[in-house]
Amino acid sequence: MRIRTKRFFFPFALAWVTLAWLGVATAAPADPAAELAEFQQYFKAKFPAVAFNDFADGLYALPGLEDARARWRAAGSAYTRQLQFGKKIWETPFINGKTFASCFKNKGVNIAQGYPYWDKVGKRVRTVEMDLIDCSKRNKGEHVFLTADLSHNADARLQLAQVTAYFYSLSLGKTLNPDVDLTDPDARKAYEEGKQYWWSRRGQWNFSCASCHADLAGKTLGNQPLSAGLGHGTGWPAQRLDTERLEPLHYRYMTCLAQMRAKPPAFGSTIYNHLELYEKLMSTGLPLRAPSMRN
Numbered sequence: 001m002r003i004r005t006k007r008f009f010f011p012f013a014l015a016w017v018t019l020a021w022l023g024v025a026t027a028a029p030a031d032p033a034a035e036l037a038e039f040q041q042y043f044k045a046k047f048p049a050v051a052f053n054d055f056a057d058g059l060y061a062l063p064g065l066e067d068a069r070a071r072w073r074a075a076g077s078a079y080t081r082q083l084q085f086g087k088k089i090w091e092t093p094f095i096n097g098k099t100f101a102s103c104f105k106n107k108g109v110n111i112a113q114g115y116p117y118w119d120k121v122g123k124r125v126r127t128v129e130m131d132l133i134d135c136s137k138r139n140k141g142e143h144v145f146l147t148a149d150l151s152h153n154a155d156a157r158l159q160l161a162q163v164t165a166y167f168y169s170l171s172l173g174k175t176l177n178p179d180v181d182l183t184d185p186d187a188r189k190a191y192e193e194g195k196q197y198w199w200s201r202r203g204q205w206n207f208s209c210a211s212c213h214a215d216l217a218g219k220t221l222g223n224q225p226l227s228a229g230l231g232h233g234t235g236w237p238a239q240r241l242d243t244e245r246l247e248p249l250h251y252r253y254m255t256c257l258a259q260m261r262a263k264p265p266a267f268g269s270t271i272y273n274h275l276e277l278y279e280k281l282m283s284t285g286l287p288l289r290a291p292s293m294r295n
């Protein structure tokens with residue numbers, strides 16, 4: 001397959017040049033708030049017909065991808081069965097009689113919008129999946145996702161995705177707002193690492209996440225329609241239209257890296273947490289629509 005790319009778009013570098021030219025910020029790099037505004041503005045300008053909240057529907061909200069949208073509409077809520085399995089896992093007591101709800105603030109209701117968050121004590125980014133896994137461990141759970149190799153064991157990943165999907169469904173429609181204080185230098189470092197990863201080229205095609213999800217967003221590459229970076233993460237876990245499997249967000253990252261002909265780090269690697277942090281921060285303000293159906 002031959003790939004045509006336009007000139008690499010790097011808004012943050014442009015922002016730096018512009019600000020420096022204005023004589024504003026010659027001493028400090030752009031701050032995350034400015035980067036957020038610029039990231040969102042790029043997609044709003046690229047797709048002026050798309051209402052802001054609709055970016056949470058991924059590529060199906062973008063003009064020019066009507067065929068994909070029709071297929072998506074036809075699929076409806078095909079993930080419902082998986083969600084029911086997730087509810088069952090969530091509600092089944094551990095041997096000590098407690099359930100997953102006991103591990104979370106507000107019993108896990110209306111809190112998913114704050115994920116991923118910065119754990120000040122552990123000094124790391126924490127995802128919903130991490131909290132669910134730790135909850136099961138602490139309560140001597142026997143879920144297969146505790147011990148399996150999640151990169152390769154699809155059934156274990158499915159079990160994790162099911163309970164994660166149920167967790168997100170308890171916060172459906174809440175406005176995404178990851179709970180991270182970027183004035184904390186360690187949190188800032190995690191953010192910078194996620195950002196760096198998003199914009200760097202890698203793999204045999206020398207693509208970055210931005211090549212497909214900014215430059216080519218709304219277009220089709222081979223036979224694959226491409227989503228905008230704005231909205232990434234709002235619909236996951238998602239059931240894939242092709243494979244009909246419910247998958248966690250980080251497995252989507254692994255699929256993308258494989259499509260870039262880059263070697264994906266293992267499921268559970270810290271870099272995916274940092275990527276999720278960056279992507280969800282850039283989608284701040286959008287409604288959560290997880291679980292969902294996705295390409």
Ligand code: HEC
Pocket residue numbers: 057058059197198207208209210211212213221224225226227228231232233234235236238252253256257259260275294295
């Ligand atoms: C070669 C093109 C390509 C590259 C490069 C690429 N992806 Fe993707 N990505 C896809 C395709 C195809 C899909 C499925 C259709 C869609 O939603 O865009 C997808 C979907 C996604 C989704 C789900 C979108 C949604 O609406 O829910 C996320 C999140 C994502 N990619 C993140 C990334 C990240 C992070 C990187 C960089 C590590 C990356 N992608 C690099 C092709 C790519």
